[in-house]
Amino acid sequence: MALIEIRELEKRFNDQRVLAGVNLDVEAGEIKVVMGPSGCGKSTLLRCLNRLVDPTSGTIHFDGQEVTGPMVDVRLLRQKIGFVFQQFALYRHLSVLDNVTLGLRKLQKLRKPDAEEKAMAQLERLGMAAHKDKFPAQISGGQKQRVALARALAMDPAMIVLDEPTSALDPVMCREVGELIRQLNSEGVTMLCVTHDIDLAQAISEKAVFLNQGVVSAEATFAALANHDHEATRTFFNRTKA
């Protein structure tokens, strides 16, 4: 069974049908890339996973458990899914180290030294240990994204979800973050990544899922997507390539 199984997921905002029956699996250990035009509901899809957005209908199974019902412990679910945002979303009043330890101390109730030890391990893994006492305003965008990743990883999540992790970064840093994602995946971290950035997509995966008009309209290798029967898919992957 896949780590995540999304079936016929639907989300309406008022009368706008943003997700119209999405089906998607994410296997443990894999890295799945979702692409699609702006406003097609990519962020909404990710937010349904940890219930930042409540789906209108359909089911999501996470690790075999249904997550859409009212009986689900949403906060526990959220702790198991590490979320990384486009705008990094570091807490700007906290140092790099405190950004990583906050969840460990307040959610996992670790003692401060234990939390710091665990946090430092992640910061070292991502090459940010030397910057632990700096504040978000004092580090670059790429470094912020590393801290955001460390913050998510420190909680020992079952998977990491990334919403356009590079769109606020310059090209060099994009490549850096791409390498990082690949490295983490090779170390066994399951990832679901939404992106506009075809270079990033190709750097971290062979295949991509194309989300269009509220449904998954294709899932294939980049070459296949660029020569897809479906016109919209073909156009999207040829345009983004150019």
Place this chain on the structure above:
Amino acid sequence: MVNGWMAFSRDLQEQLPLVLNGLIETLNLTVAISISGLLLGVVVFYLSTCRSALIRQVTKGYISFFIGMPLIVLLFLIYYGLPQWGVRMSPFTVAFIGFTLNVAAYNAAYLTTAFNGMDATELEAAHAQGFSDGQVFRYITLPQVLRLSVPALTNQVIGNLKDSSVAFLIQYTEFFARVQELAATNFQFFKAYLFAALVYLAIVSLIVVIARMIEKRICIIG
């Protein structure tokens, strides 16, 4: 309780001319110090942008001192202190002078804050075009700074209205003083003061509405 209200409203009706008179005095003082405080505030602000370091230092001291000193102390100094040196003035004059000095310091501070947020290149451009310091101040700095400060300046007017109640402590028979007299005739202090509070609240609301309208107008222009 009901009797109390009836006594209160009867006395209020009886003394209404006096109370209204007090209200007019309050509004008089508020309008007078709002205008004089703004004018002096602009002057102080102008001096604080002056080239002479000495003048700048003095105006800075002025602003800091009057912001750091309670208004009531200033009023007492002028009203109870100066007669010792032969300077005697009516309560209104004392209130007018004391408030003006105080309000001007605040207004100058608001204008300075707005000035610090201004685009410096705009001023340089004006100087480069050949405008004199005075012209740059009049045609560029002041209009912009005033516009940016409208919310702070209107808040100051509201503050002036509320603070004008302090003037009764130097025997100026404004609204609150009249309400005291009213309360003293029937000992309905709670009702009288509550009535005063509601009147102040109503006038404050009126100023807020007017200020909103001014802000909207200015937004459309700028």
Place this chain on the structure above:
Amino acid sequence: MDMLGILQHLAGGVVYTVLVTLVCSLTGLAVGLSVATIRRLSGAPLRTVCDVYTYLLRGVPVLVLLFIVYFGLPGIGLKVPPLLAMALSLGLISSAYLAEIFRGALDSVDPVEVLAAQAMGMTRFQIFWHIEMPQMLRFSLPGMVNEFTSVLKYSPFAYTVGIPEITKEAITLTATTLQGAEIYLVVGILYFSIYRILLVGVRALERYFRVPGIASL
């Protein structure tokens, strides 16, 4: 009497002035924080209650509210001691101003950070306590300083309810010596000094809590 003699006479009042200022500032801070918190964490009805509270208290002169509390409430059977009367008038009015300052500061907290905390699995209250409030306090520092100085400057009203602070002492002294000019000059200088000392203290606090990248509003 020379300036030094006057100063000695007034010194006793300084303690009361500082006491009144502290009590009213702390009342304002505690209530203002509570109002801002309730407003942020609750639904429409309570939020309206908070807004009405701040509107009403910012529309009433300090002196008028003080008289309501101290001279008015006994008429309906509630006797309020002078210091408490100051807290319930000046303190509550400053709480309304502080609540407004906090509201503005909360609006500058980046919503994405709140979303990230939510995605991490924090409760609404944890988010407020660990993310929003620490940032809010830093953003509002200048406004808070203004408010505390304003409390200091309204503290002389305490003389009207019989608290022997600086102004009260000055009135008494003026009555006996008839040296109003010197006395009120000294009073002014005293308040100004307290104000400057307060500022120095706040600056030190600000330096201690300063975080790079969070400018005060």
